Amino acid sequence: MPPLDCPSPVSSQAATVYYVATNEPGAYNDRCDGLSPVNRGGGHCPFKDFLSGRTFALLRNVQGVRVEVRAGVYTFANEGLTIQGVGTNESGRIVLTAYQNEAVAFDGRNALRELIRMSGRFTAVERITMRNAAAYNIQIGGGSDHLIQCNRILANMASDSLKGVDGAGATLVRHNDFTQWDSQAIDLTNVHDWSIEDNDFHDPKSSSGNAIGAKFGTRAIRIVGNRFLNTRGLSFGGTGTAHPDDYEAYELVAEGNTFENVGGAVVKFYSCLNCAVRNNLMKAVGGGFLLGGEPFEGPSGCAGGCRPTKGATVLGNRLTDLRGRPENTFWSANRSETVQLSSDANVYCTPAGQNAQFIVDNQAMGFTDWTRAVGTDFHSIVAGSDQGMCSW
Numbered sequence: 001m002p003p004l005d006c007p008s009p010v011s012s013q014a015a016t017v018y019y020v021a022t023n024e025p026g027a028y029n030d031r032c033d034g035l036s037p038v039n040r041g042g043g044h045c046p047f048k049d050f051l052s053g054r055t056f057a058l059l060r061n062v063q064g065v066r067v068e069v070r071a072g073v074y075t076f077a078n079e080g081l082t083i084q085g086v087g088t089n090e091s092g093r094i095v096l097t098a099y100q101n102e103a104v105a106f107d108g109r110n111a112l113r114e115l116i117r118m119s120g121r122f123t124a125v126e127r128i129t130m131r132n133a134a135a136y137n138i139q140i141g142g143g144s145d146h147l148i149q150c151n152r153i154l155a156n157m158a159s160d161s162l163k164g165v166d167g168a169g170a171t172l173v174r175h176n177d178f179t180q181w182d183s184q185a186i187d188l189t190n191v192h193d194w195s196i197e198d199n200d201f202h203d204p205k206s207s208s209g210n211a212i213g214a215k216f217g218t219r220a221i222r223i224v225g226n227r228f229l230n231t232r233g234l235s236f237g238g239t240g241t242a243h244p245d246d247y248e249a250y251e252l253v254a255e256g257n258t259f260e261n262v263g264g265a266v267v268k269f270y271s272c273l274n275c276a277v278r279n280n281l282m283k284a285v286g287g288g289f290l291l292g293g294e295p296f297e298g299p300s301g302c303a304g305g306c307r308p309t310k311g312a313t314v315l316g317n318r319l320t321d322l323r324g325r326p327e328n329t330f331w332s333a334n335r336s337e338t339v340q341l342s343s344d345a346n347v348y349c350t351p352a353g354q355n356a357q358f359i360v361d362n363q364a365m366g367f368t369d370w371t372r373a374v375g376t377d378f379h380s381i382v383a384g385s386d387q388g389m390c391s392w
Contacts (some may be wrong), residue, residue, distance in 0.1 A: 003098045003127035003366070004177060006150035010124050014066035014181050018058055019099065021070035029055050037070060037099055040115055049078055055132035059094050063087035063122070066095040080133070081106070087122035087348070093145075099126040100148040100316070108133035112158040119143045135159040140191075144170035155180035155205060159185035163256040164218075169193045178211075179203050185231075188214040188221060195222045207263060213268075215240045216301060219250035224261035228259045230333045233285075236311070237270035240301040247273040248306050264324065265290035269337065270297050271306035276313035279392055286324030288348075289314055291337035309337040314377075320349035320390045331370065332359040345379035349390035356382045 018034040021027045026039030031054035039045040047055045056068050060082045085094045095117075106128055108115040115133040116125060118140045124147040130137040131154035137162070138153070140146050142164040146168065154162050164171065167190055174197040178185040181204050188194065201211045204279045211228050213235035214221055223234065237248035248271040249289055255278045259266050261286040267277050269291045278373035282288065290296065293308050300306035322328050338360075348356045349369070358370035365373065367382045383390055 001129055001152060002103050004130075004150045004175065005167050006127055007175060009092065009150070010097065010126060010147065011090050013064070014065060014095065015064040017066045017068060019068050019070065020049065020055065020074070020075050021046040021074035022049050022074060023106065024070060030126075030133060033369055037068065039141060046070065049074055050081060052225070056081065056155065059096060060085045061086055061120075061206070062094055063092035064094070066097070067126070068097055068099040070099045071104060071297065073105045073107055075107050075109055075110060080108065081111045081116050083118045083123050083125065085120040085123040090122065093122040093124055094148075094255050095124045095126070097124070103129070105129040105131065107131055108137070110134055114139045117141065117247065118146055121145045123147070124149070128152075129154065129245060131155055132157065132342055136163040137161045139163045139165065140168045140171060142166040142168055143160070143193040144193075146167065146171040147152055148173045148176060150175045151175045153185075155183075156182050158182050160184045162186045164188045164191040164194065167191065171195075172197070174198050176200070180205050180293070181209055182206070184210045184213050185213045186216045189216040189240070191218050193220045193226065196226065197222070197224050199226045200229070201226060201231055210235060212306075213238055214252055215248045217245035217250070218252070221252045223252070223254040226257045228257060230261045231261045232264055233259060233266040234269065235268050235269070236272040236275045237269075237306075238300050239270070242303065245302055246307050247271045248300055248302070250274065251390050253278070254275070257281075258283075260288060261309045263321060265332070268292055269309045269312055271300055271302070272309045272312065273307075274311040276310070276315070277317060278313065280315040280320040283383050284321045284323060285319065287322060287332065288319050288330040289332075291341070293329070293331035293334050293337050295334050308334075309339040312342070314341075314343040314346065316345045318347040318349070318389070318392070320385055326357055326359075326364060327359045329353055329359060333374065335361050338374045341374055341376055343374070344379050346377065347386070348380065348382045349385045
């Protein structure tokens with residue numbers, strides 16, 4: 001499978017560039033210097049794979065190193081590849097990438113818990129196909145200034161395909177293709193300041209696969225310009241293990257995304273403070289927005305229970321062709337979760353002869369009663385599906 005096009009590949013500022021080429025005649029881990037993509041003789045040739053201690057450690061505890069991998073399928077012996085940067089600025093970034101436009105796959109054989117583990121600072125993985133981790137195809141644990149771009153991130157055996165943990169900050173995930181994941185494509189647990197931009201999320205392994213979830217005190221996440229197809233949507237907060245925060249998530253933003261054939265509510269809020277959903281297109285979805293919390297989802301992880309969602313903003317979204325039950329349900333809310341809710345300029349599209357529904361505390365109502373019940377959303381519109389504003 002060829003690599004994805006990469007609009008902004010990491011430029012080669014590295015002080016040292018190594019090459020790994022499993023199919024290159026004359027490539028060896030012990031006899032080659034790894035500094036040439038082809039065998040030029042005299043020990044000036046690429047490494048063969050990542051199965052020696054020398055090559056397995058190329059990107060561990062270093063700065064200014066770039067590893068370009070030539071065509072082939074690669075795996076690791078007993079654990080996933082560690083990418084640990086110690087740089088302090090962009091010139092010290094360490095990079096794992098495919099060589100030119102060659103097709104490179106990393107395969108965990110459903111045996112390695114993580115396929116790639118990233119930590120430290122100024123790291124990057126781009127233009128690699130990742131598949132068959134026992135759990136996470138990528139785990140980002142701590143540190144900051146991580147970049148995941150232009151990769152194909154395929155099936156994992158169980159759990160989440162990309163996992164963020166341990167306070168990892170300043171991470172950019174862009175231009176990737178996520179598919180065939182097990183639980184969630186991306187799970188954000190106690191991380192901050194991530195941007196998830198211009199990715200494709202589609203066709204998880206099972207119909208219950210969620211696209212992106214954030215909890216455990218995760219904060220300041222931007223989900224912008226992505227495409228979600230044939231999957232479940234976004235979880236802004238959720239149930240989890242014990243942690244010291246007052247809310248499950250803070251300042252999450254979903255903006256300018258498209259959602260099509262999404263099962264269930266597109267966005268579920270659970271103990272999310274000042275979270276926003278703005279200017280998204282939603283078509284052929286199970287439902288719109290769920291302001292749930294413990295009555296819908298069960299107990300949270302905050303000591304003594306997390307606080308209800310507060311300060312949610314839902315603005316400028318267009319929703320059409322709702323397919324869940326009850327039919328045409330654009331909102332379902334527990335009243336305790338609507339504190340400081342701000343909703344406006346949304347378009348709720350319904351087929352001719354059918355009514356838009358809104359549910360508050362398990363009571364279904366029409367649009368006018370909904371706005372009175374929550375004290376907002378007055379300037380949104382209920383429109384017929386055949387109107388121009390409902391077509392895209």
